[in-house]
Amino acid sequence: MKAAILKDFGKPLYLEQVESPKLGTGEVIVKVIAAPIPHYAKSVFSGERQYMLELPLAPGAGGIGIVIAVGPDSTKLKEGDWVLCDPTVRSRDNSVNPDIALQGISARGKGGLKLQQYYRDGSFAEEMRIPTENAILIGNLTNDEAVKWSALNIFLVPFGGLLSIDLKAGETIAISGATGFYGSAAVATALAMGAGCVLALGRNKTALDHLVSIFGDRVRPVVLTGDEETDKEKIQNTAPNLIDCVLDILPPSVSANVVRTAIMTVREYGRISLMGGVGMLGGKDLELPYTWIMRNSVTIKGQWMYRREAPQQLISLVKAGLLSLDHFEITEFNLEDINEAVEYAANEKGAFKLTVVKP
Known part of the structure; x- marks a missing residue:
């Protein structure tokens, strides 16, 4: 062969x-x-x-x-x-x-x-x-x-992260890195799982607007500036409700500051999934305040790939017409x-x- x-x-x-x-x-x-x-x-x-x-x-x-x-x-x-x-x-x-x-x-x-x-x-x-x-x-x-x-192989990666934080129908989720290769797939997958609102975070306004043109007003774009406090406020003000969970799927080239900004918008008892490559190529690692995590009862989960049953579940989403492969x-x-x-x-x-x- x-x-x-x-x-x-x-x-x-x-x-x-x-x-x-x-x-x-x-x-x-x-x-x-x-x-x-x-x-x-x-x-x-x-x-x-x-x-x-x-x-x-x-x-x-x-x-x-x-x-x-x-x-x-x-x-x-x-x-x-x-x-x-x-x-x-x-x-x-x-x-x-x-x-x-x-x-x-x-x-x-x-x-x-x-x-x-x-x-x-x-x-x-x-x-x-x-x-x-x-x-x-x-x-x-x-x-x-x-x-x-x-x-399917592309959708499977963010699907693993969304399953790890048990995304529920009607919830509001922020996708950190929403305009990227896997981030855009994360937006589509979160909507297929029933997310009420997806906050699409990124710096490319044109790419963010493109997501809205595909999926409609359940996607709310947030154009990031790079300033942590400014961006945190923008994300929270754009959300229609408290932010239930955050999925980070940024590539290794991005600063950990961008990840931290997204993470710290989550509500009390919020859930976070870390799937990106931040720190993989060196540079400053992610630093989160212990007291904030503890006092807000925040769950942070690292997720590499997905659970064993995830591929069959994803196929079911496609066959049910909830997730389109035509994007x-x-x-x-x-x-x-x-x-x-x-x-x-x-x-x-x-x-x-x-x-x-x-x-």
Whole structure:
């Protein structure tokens, strides 16, 4: 089969003929039809992000495909099924504190790296091997529909954060980083989950106004100035009610001050989910006042990716018509043009911009 191989950080991906992955117990083999390219893939492959990634391997985090082989312990999946390939691979020998790897892109700790050393088949290939539980049934699709459905991988990230703070129908939530690649998806997902109002925080007025044009007046834009006290007051004055929760999903390049501003607008007993990359590349870390957290009974949760059941729940939102996959402007590339595709994704990383490779 053909696969794009990352051999060295800072070097192009090499398109090669490699051996097809071999099936083991507890695994399935999927023919990859469409795979999204994260906007940050270039910075991972260059080594800039310093992610745990042992080379060489076929990168690519998840996608949409067709099952072509199942293991002997599979009771529901069968050949020919269309599935979401969930890239969040968890170890099976500790359900309380599993090690985690993002197949083809990163790992968490030494245990996650060990997982990644085994699951080396990312989605930038014609076929990939994934754990059985990571093949999530979708239902019949066409190849063209599969490209659109690959946006699920984008929605899944903020969905994990929103689930972690138990966003409820009718609540007011502030999205810190609302105009970005994942932030715009967070706005759409929060509305699909029933948020009464989404405060979209950002510095780009045009991008914020675009969100309002898509989703209507349940989205209230807040153009940030960079001054903490001024912005805190603007956010709270824009909200129709007290702010129940905040989701931060800002990239590593942003100052921690911006995160703190958003967080400190939440009401008493408010909930906060931290999913962004602030501090990842150095710089000042997030500093929150102990007394404010304690006296306001604020819950702060860190969330990396999402719970195991989240992909199936997200698919249900789409099938119910609550979450639309039509918001994305999708640009398609063939596997032969993978390096061009990675470069394109890095430059087209705004709201609802999606780059997809079709192996």
